[in-house]
Amino acid sequence: MSTATHNAEALAQKLADSGLRSTPQREVVYDVLLRKRDHPTADEVFARVKSGLPSISLATVYNCLETLVQCDLVRAVNFERSPTRYCPNLRPHAHFHDEQTGKTHDIDLPPELLEKVSSVLPVGYDAKSVEIIFRGKATKSVASGG
Amino acid sequence: MSTATHNAEALAQKLADSGLRSTPQREVVYDVLLRKRDHPTADEVFARVKSGLPSISLATVYNCLETLVQCDLVRAVNFERSPTRYCPNLRPHAHFHDEQTGKTHDIDLPPELLEKVSSVLPVGYDAKSVEIIFRGKATKSVASGG
DNA sequence: CTTGCGCCTTAGAACCATTCTAATTTGTTG
DNA sequence: CAACAAATTAGAATGGTTCTAAGGCGCAAG
Structure with a gap:
């Protein structure tokens, strides 16, 4: 059994636990995240996914990522890239x-x-x-x- | 000496340290941050500042906030907003x-x-x-x- | 006091990540 | 095969932030 197959099954299981379907798009997005663990943005995931699934849309990538996060398979992390809130408290x-x-x-x-x-x-x-x-x-x- | 005056002087000093000028806009923005420490967004700061300085622009609020951050008078904090990154590492x-x-x-x-x-x-x-x-x-x- | 120069501010356009909308496709069940 | 639900899609819309170009203001030199 290949690793990809194994991941696909684990994914299908987790999705089923939440009453969701396994789809090619979700599998490929998850696979992309597992293959190169460099914390890609949605756009970067989109670019990588397209090589295996050229017809996928950016909206779907966002949908899949959100689904994976909700199934506790993936964590969403925000880094800087735009200060949002400001505080004058300088102590640690x-x-x-x-x-x-x-x-x-x-x-x-x-x-x-x-x-x-x-x-x-x-x-x-x-x-x-x-x-x-x-x-x-x-x-x-x-x-x-x- | 009022607190506001004191802050204004401290601000002027810090700005001067960086070769920058003290301006009414910068003073008011800083004062707003000190007055209500609820980690406002730039938009919220804008709304509060306008009551004292109706002609100020949103762009200036952004500029002032960035200036204050650069002078180490204010810290910028990011929460949800911003390009999100994804990682499949679920361990702590x-x-x-x-x-x-x-x-x-x-x-x-x-x-x-x-x-x-x-x-x-x-x-x-x-x-x-x-x-x-x-x-x-x-x-x-x-x-x-x- | 006047002139010149550079820093600041301003309005609005531009940008870009993300979300929404509406329509189509796919899969499942009977 | 029919019907219904779930998922995908393209493109428009959204919203916070940054950029651009123009004008205003203060300080320094003359």
């Missing part, structure tokens, strides 16, 4: 993004935690900054820190 | 974003680190996910992890 802090209210809260960080986090970097990686983002909900109404 | 990991090459690398995380990081959340914050992003440069050529 993380951000908590409340998915229910859309509000963002600063979370103070003890300096030694940042050190600890940075210490996971292998030799050869020189980090200039670290960003920590929590997502979830604030169960009680918490002070806005304004 | 952080991302290292190499600013020179634009490439992204997975950094494996020991599970206890995620616990430690999550433990900084005060009572009332219930995080569903944590994202850790390093930015910097990879000094040696490191394996791409592909």
Whole structure:
């Protein structure tokens, strides 16, 4: 059994778990992500997928990616590429993004935690900054820190 | 001396350090950020600024925000918005974003680190996910992890 | 005080990733 | 084969951000 076949079956299983179908488009998109793990954008996935499935559309690539994310097979990651929110708090802090209210809260960080986090970097990686983002909900109404 | 005046002077100083001028627009934008620390978007800043400076343009708000970020007076934070990247690595990991090459690398995380990081959340914050992003440069050529 | 030069601001167009819409195709079930 | 649901498609629409070209303003030199 080839790896691609194996992946296709695992994919079909996961999709079925969510009541979704396996389709050639979904298989190829997933395969592209597994083949080269360089965190491609949707456009890059589109370009790669077209070599195996020339008729696929960009909209479908977006649809497939979203489907894969919903099935917990793929993670969506956002990097910079356009500052969205601004805060004047210059002390070390993380951000908590409340998915229910859309509000963002600063979370103070003890300096030694940042050190600890940075210490996971292998030799050869020189980090200039670290960003920590929590997502979830604030169960009680918490002070806005304004 | 009012707080606003104090901020304006600190701002002027910081701007001067970078060879830039203090302007009414820059002062008002900075003041808006200090007044309500709810991580506003550029559009929100624009709306607030207009009440004090009705003639200001959105482009200027963007310019001012970028200037403030460059002077280390304000931090830009990205959430959802922005070209999304996708990765099929489901194990706990952080991302290292190499600013020179634009490439992204997975950094494996020991599970206890995620616990430690999550433990900084005060009572009332219930995080569903944590994202850790390093930015910097990879000094040696490191394996791409592909 | 006037002139010149460069920094800032401005409006609106351009850009680009993403989402939406409406129509077609595909697959499944009876 | 018929009917219905799910998925794909092309292209238009959306929306935040950046770019462009033109005008305004302040500072320095004369």
